[in-house]
Amino acid sequence: MALKNELAAALRAIREQRALSYSELSEATFRTTLSLLERGKTGISFSKLADLASALDFDLTALVALCVALERGEPAQDALASASLELKKFTEDGGLELLHAQMDGAKLAQRPAGKPAKKKNIQAVLELKAQGKNQAETVRLLGLSQSSVQRYWHRDKASDADT
Numbered sequence: 001m002a003l004k005n006e007l008a009a010a011l012r013a014i015r016e017q018r019a020l021s022y023s024e025l026s027e028a029t030f031r032t033t034l035s036l037l038e039r040g041k042t043g044i045s046f047s048k049l050a051d052l053a054s055a056l057d058f059d060l061t062a063l064v065a066l067c068v069a070l071e072r073g074e075p076a077q078d079a080l081a082s083a084s085l086e087l088k089k090f091t092e093d094g095g096l097e098l099l100h101a102q103m104d105g106a107k108l109a110q111r112p113a114g115k116p117a118k119k120k121n122i123q124a125v126l127e128l129k130a131q132g133k134n135q136a137e138t139v140r141l142l143g144l145s146q147s148s149v150q151r152y153w154h155r156d157k158a159s160d161a162d163t
Contacts, residue, residue, distance in 0.1 A: 006070040007049075008040040014056050028055035063079060125152035 011034075015025070023032040028051040029037075036042040041118075044052070053060040062076070069079040090096070102109050121144060128138045138149050 002043065003067045003071055004043060005040040006042070006067040008038050009070060010066040011038050011052075011056075013066075014058050014063070018058075020056065025052070025055045028052045121148065122152045122155060125149055126155070129153060137158065
């Protein structure tokens with residue numbers, strides 16, 4: 001879902017509606033970049049998109065909703081309603097707590113380099129180990145690879161608090 005063409009259409013429409021020239025948006029992006037964006041020839045970073053939405057005096061969420069709605073072929077209100085349902089489910093499933101745990105004040109919380117640990121898998125392996133199952137039974141019961149089970153098997157619970 002690159003949304004290049006949808007973003008191009010939304011930018012053109014907003015800029016035309018607000019009668020804004022390229023030079024009036026020069027604080028947010030270069031004229032050549034804006035031209036490329038409006039022709040669907042380049043992508044944009046999220047932070048740059050936020051800057052551009054601000055320069056357009058257009059809500060970033062509404063801009064993204066317009067693009068998604070165009071891509072789906074539905075009204076923007078339906079895209080926002082779908083997003084609202086997704087946010088509700090995310091919240092009900094504990095997503096906000098997980099989201100806030102990723103932040104340390106206003107900064108992104110640090111985590112160890114590499115692939116994040118699959119805590120549920122680690123916990124399941126250690127529970128089966130505690131029940132007296134062997135590694136082969138654990139592989140069969142959980143459907144994990146032998147190497148993953150072996151790696152998790154030899155962890156102690158104290159080291160899991162760090163991952």
